[in-house]
Amino acid sequence: MNSIWNYWRKLNIKSTELIGVAVGAFIYSMTYNYLLLPSHLGEGGAMGITALLYYAFGVPSYLSNLLINAVLIVIGYKLFEKKTTYLTIWAIAWMTVFLKIPVFYTYHTHELIVPTLLAGALTGISIGLIFRFNGTIAGDTIIGKILNYFFGISLGTGSLIFDLFIVVPFIMIIGFTNTVLTVIYLYVYSVFTNQFLANIGAKKAVLVVSPKYRQIAVTISKELNQEMTIFNGTGYYSDADQHMLYMIAGPRRVTKLVPIIESEDKNALIVIENIRSARGLDMRRIL
Template sequence: MKTFERGIQWGAIAVGALIYALGLNGFLVANHLAEGGFVGISLLLLYKLHVPIGVSFFILNIPLLIVAWRQFGHEFVLKTAAGVAGVSAFSEITQPVRIPLHDPLLAALYAGVITGIGLGLIFRAGGTTGGSDIIARLLRHHRGIGMGQTLFAIDFLVILSVMMLIGKEVAMYSLVALFVASRVIDFVIEGASSGRAMMIVSDHHHDIIEAIHRELDRGTTLLQARGGYTGASREVIYCVVSRDEVSRVQRIIESIDPYAFVTVNPVHEVLGEGFTFDGEASSSGRRRKKWL
């Protein structure tokens, strides 16, 4: 099973690199837009010096991969090298793919979606595309600087360079593509099975629980709690539902106890019965459903 799972991961990195390269050439290069990180540097080298993206991107990452090999685990470096090599190779292979659009905003949106899907697949498989990510890991390891700060600083400097060398409009549209890509990456990594976690404090918790079980066929959990002000013991209902079921739970609560205290929090990924398992529940599954 481990061999099969590893094969799936390496395959996902390859497919992700191909999709990313298609978005890179098809929409960013075709519409003269830019990107953040080392790919953004490679795009600047392409636009100003006509250096192929695959060549410059691969060369820029070689010293970082050597340093990372000595600092981090070999599996991380191998998967990162696969991502770098895949993006470099596919960016050359997919050069003929060009989809010029009259609307640069539309090009930025499509570029963000497609490159985000590609990067999301690579990240979900445990790989990266090197560059900024390796620098951020090195600075965190040696200087204690947060990865988010480093990645933001590098993207900021690259986009600032784009603004000075190419133009502010290109930089602004490139920021749109970066933002869309970041949201799509989160979606791919976290999965489509996101939901909402609801915490319900009510004196009529038994009635609410029965209604949720009966009308939504969702499980619930009772948490023992104590009021911070009164010191009284309370039972809090914890329930995870899909996004479209939140309003149904709210209507149930309102019909039973309009004065109930309710919080709703996003859950990025939900695994288990009712979300990723739809088969006939086993005895253990039925016991789990009773409590969750």
């Protein structure tokens, strides 16, 4: 038991990650049960296969989703970090539970664009939430990883290929109109996922080049307690020494950083970039 506990601690899985992934799985499952299925819309990835089996043969969604993703996780186990793998298993487990909950209210409308857009927004938020807390829902993510590993296809392109491959058969089951709406749903869902990840918990890299770098660093550290690194460089044309400040901060912090920098040196060069990930055993010491 101690060895299992120690191994779990080494993965450094936080309670906030477990809760965040579970909440994302709940939103996704409820969207699937209360919006997608009643509106006779399709899906991409493993849930798309699940929807196909449900529409064609009445196979319970919770069961087929569990079995399909279990196979995919076994196949793609070595392609993910162990932490991501276990959080993915955690997400699939909760999706199985939530998908099995009976539907208490069936939503029907003749304006199918409404549930299409609403489902796309909620799915995007739920997937963004799961990704934000280092999990996935397997499915097209694992297929994308496999295609990237064996054929060099980018993760996004590989996932899209798999999604389109799954969506095409829906034409014969739910009709052309609902299949088109499914494609719209997938697009809206991808947009909301990207926006969620870009704005919630995102990080930005801030690079500052200024002869007053020391004064800027002191003010930023004093007012915001912001960690930063000083780089030494040389201008190519001037052949003069240049000093640069490098910082990683959230969007809200950046809105405070820029005015401070400009107040110290209005001519300072400020470069701000979005970053996908920032990791380190001791980020405060490094920066």
